Amino acid sequence: MAGRAGGAVKRVSAFWDASALVPLCVRQGITPGVIALYKSHEVVVWWATPVEIASAIARLARMRQLDSGDCAKSGKLAKGLADSWSVIQPSDALRTKAAQLVDRYDLRAADCLQLAAALEWCEDAPQGCVFLTADRKLREAALLSGYPFRVEYDFQRFPGVATPGYHLDPLRGSARYPH
Numbered sequence: 001m002a003g004r005a006g007g008a009v010k011r012v013s014a015f016w017d018a019s020a021l022v023p024l025c026v027r028q029g030i031t032p033g034v035i036a037l038y039k040s041h042e043v044v045v046w047w048a049t050p051v052e053i054a055s056a057i058a059r060l061a062r063m064r065q066l067d068s069g070d071c072a073k074s075g076k077l078a079k080g081l082a083d084s085w086s087v088i089q090p091s092d093a094l095r096t097k098a099a100q101l102v103d104r105y106d107l108r109a110a111d112c113l114q115l116a117a118a119l120e121w122c123e124d125a126p127q128g129c130v131f132l133t134a135d136r137k138l139r140e141a142a143l144l145s146g147y148p149f150r151v152e153y154d155f156q157r158f159p160g161v162a163t164p165g166y167h168l169d170p171l172r173g174s175a176r177y178p179h
Contacts, residue, residue, distance in 0.1 A: 013086070014041035015118040017111075017133035018052035021045070024081060025053065025074040026060060030134060037132060043085040046117035052110065053078045088117040105141040115141055 014037070023031040024038055054075060061071040088094070098116035101107065107115065115138065122129040126146040133139050143149055 011040055011042045012130060013044055014130035014132050015044045015121050016041075016049070016085075017114050017131075017135060017138055018045075018049045018056065019134035019138070020132040021049065021078075021081070022053055022056045023134070025078045026057060026066065026070075041130060041132070043081075044088065044118075044121050045082075045085050046088050046114050047090050048110070048113065049085075049087075050078065050082050053082075088121050091120075094120055101141070105137075105144065107137055107141055111135065111138045111141070114138060115145060118142065118147075119145060 020034060020037075021043070022028070023034040057066065057071055057074045057078065060066045060074075061068065066074065094113070094116050097119060098109070098112040101112040101115055102109065105112070105115075114133075118129075118131055119126065126142070127148060129147060130150075131139075131142045131147040133142065
């Protein structure tokens with residue numbers, strides 16, 4: 001990516017929850033905003049995020065919001081995008097931190113693991129770091145854990161539903177609609 005003077009533009013790292021990544025693979029109301037963030041932020045994820053994305057895509061197919069062809073394309077795209085992500089691996093320390101978060105916040109176990117991974121990534125100093133999620137409860141817990149609020153990262157402003165036939169081109173970072 002080139003800057004105005006022709007130099008490379010450095011992308012800022014951000015921790016991405018699966019709910020913020022699914023709209024890259026399946027068209028939703030928040031997709032345009034997510035694409036803009038994807039272009040400007042490197043992706044750091046929890047180890048199980050690809051499984052969560054696959055589950056979300058399969059759920060959309062079961063709900064008949066995606067046909068089998070779009071489901072397969074979305075899954076393939078998710079796998080392709082995942083190749084460039086930095087991944088926080090599971091560890092005993094991360095599991096311990098997630099267990100502590102279960103008591104502190106109204107989150108499911110998987111979301112506690114996401115938040116624990118995000119806190120590990122920023123070395124428990126989230127001030128100035130970026131946490132991206134479309135999940136309201138996880139966002140609130142991240143804010144309470146010290147992640148700063150930035151209106152440009154507020155996915156709650158963009159509610160949406162799946163739109164079949166939409167895919168992000170991971171090589172160009174642009175959206176396309178097949179004809």
